[in-house]
Amino acid sequence: MPARFASAALLLSALLSLPVMAGERQWTVLSSGDGDHTHERWQVSGTRLRTLPAFDPARAEPPLSVHQAAAAALAHARLRYPGDDFVVSEVSLQRFAAGAAPQSEDAARGWVYLVSLDYNAKGWTQMVPVLLDGSIVLSDNEQL
Secondary structure: OOHHHHHHHHHHHHHHOOOOOOOOOEEEEEEEEEOOEEEEEEEEEHHHHOOOOOOOOOOOOOOOOHHHHHHHHHHHHHHHOOOOOEEEEEEEEEEOOOOOOOOOHHHHHOEEEEEEEEEOOOOEEEEEEEEOOOOEOOEOOOOO
């Protein structure tokens, strides 16, 4: 992904991660923690969800390829942590709007690539959620 697109993707992700109006439905894309304690949550608002491209895996290929999702995740990680080297170790496409009725608009738009990136000598892994429009979902702990 060219540098100008990577910067634009990071800015778009930040803007889309701004706090949403009180009471709006939040869809959890990813969460981390131990046991019953969630330390970090990646969420998409209902308003944001409705702007995403619809997708039905039984009818067509996703609007964002695996390659494009991996490139977006790598660009995001390299901008945030320029001193680390990242290697894509896994990419999966998952539906996160699981609470929506299967035929609803929300269900058709609620898909995310989860891109796992291995980095540094300790063998750590970072998971980066990439929506089907190519934007990154930032966690509630991430700041620009």
